[in-house]
Amino acid sequence: MTKAMGMPTHEMPAYAAWAGGRHGAPELLAAAERDGFLPESCSYHRVHMGLLANVRDGVPIREDMQLPIPDIMFTAPLCPEMAHLADSVHRRFGVPVVGMHCPTPYREADLARHTDWMERELREVVVPALEKVCGRPFDCERLREVLAQLKEMALIRNECWEFFKRKPSPWTLWDYIVSMGPFIILAGERGGVEYYRELKAELEERVEKGIPALSEEKYRVYWDALCMYGWFGVIARKLANLGINAICGRYPWEIFPRPWLIDTEKDPIRSMAELIGEIRRVYAGELYPEIVSELVEEYRIDGLIMFAFRTCKNWSMGQQDVMMEIERKLGIPGILLDADGIDPRYYSEAQIDTRFQALAEMMEGRKKLRMRG
Numbered sequence: 001m002t003k004a005m006g007m008p009t010h011e012m013p014a015y016a017a018w019a020g021g022r023h024g025a026p027e028l029l030a031a032a033e034r035d036g037f038l039p040e041s042c043s044y045h046r047v048h049m050g051l052l053a054n055v056r057d058g059v060p061i062r063e064d065m066q067l068p069i070p071d072i073m074f075t076a077p078l079c080p081e082m083a084h085l086a087d088s089v090h091r092r093f094g095v096p097v098v099g100m101h102c103p104t105p106y107r108e109a110d111l112a113r114h115t116d117w118m119e120r121e122l123r124e125v126v127v128p129a130l131e132k133v134c135g136r137p138f139d140c141e142r143l144r145e146v147l148a149q150l151k152e153m154a155l156i157r158n159e160c161w162e163f164f165k166r167k168p169s170p171w172t173l174w175d176y177i178v179s180m181g182p183f184i185i186l187a188g189e190r191g192g193v194e195y196y197r198e199l200k201a202e203l204e205e206r207v208e209k210g211i212p213a214l215s216e217e218k219y220r221v222y223w224d225a226l227c228m229y230g231w232f233g234v235i236a237r238k239l240a241n242l243g244i245n246a247i248c249g250r251y252p253w254e255i256f257p258r259p260w261l262i263d264t265e266k267d268p269i270r271s272m273a274e275l276i277g278e279i280r281r282v283y284a285g286e287l288y289p290e291i292v293s294e295l296v297e298e299y300r301i302d303g304l305i306m307f308a309f310r311t312c313k314n315w316s317m318g319q320q321d322v323m324m325e326i327e328r329k330l331g332i333p334g335i336l337l338d339a340d341g342i343d344p345r346y347y348s349e350a351q352i353d354t355r356f357q358a359l360a361e362m363m364e365g366r367k368k369l370r371m372r373g
């Protein structure tokens, strides 16, 4: 919606992931704590509050971590921490905030009702706020063009995702996650389509030349929840050294737009509401075990890594139960990894090594049992 009005837009999780991946998060997290934020609160939230506090106080900030204080903030909270972030940005820094209420579904049947509700919010809350800040009418035709580009990009992204079904896979979940950056930043722009075209061509070339992602793909695993952006390469290498390839996950697949919901002939605001509504499917408690089971079977998964993001209760909820349910139903073993996406205080190298090793042993044991019939 902001792109349709030509507004440069910063996306909250994207900045947190960037700060984690560039190792710029620790000093921003420390600044947030000096400003009164608890270390137990969401690290994505804290990294923003540290950044804004440093801008306000004139503390020098690394060039690659700099962002200005925004003119306006839009929020569609997926969790209470997002509402808390909006509240903090408004109260502490005087930034006007426009909030949509996006109810969390519990079951599939909730989605249609929620979508209708969100469509009304887009029309009655978001559009007037955009018109007010830009001083001109909302550009529905431009939104249609943005959505058309987004659809094209998402279709190619989905074709790339299909390569995960190959065994061995020509790429890893980490390669895919790197591509999520362009997906978010270039969504609705020509550059995004071109990026995915090049990515798809590279994957096709790897398949044609028989180049797998790992020299030996012994085991294929599912990764649950967000990513450990602060240790991206470390985790990828540790798994690769054990012959483990991360193939799919609830977050990287379910959270991104479904191209078939974008109908450029239709009212673009309705398409937006449908996209937001469908993305929320991943939060439906009743569907969580079903989503994981489907991925496990479809992508021939040998084990689960449930990343229990220490300061994000939203994505960690129910992980232990789902892990046990999948083991009972499909005989697939799993581990819980207790760490944080970007806060180094919750990172324990020894814990990670021990758990990855344990998972490799469980998967090997299961493989041998299956071979014995």
Ligand code: SF4
Pocket (backbone or CB within 6 Å): 042, 043, 044, 045, 078, 079, 080, 081, 082, 311, 312, 313, 314, 315
């Ligand atoms: S979903 Fe998790 S990481 Fe995102 S804002 Fe909420 S608590 Fe933070």
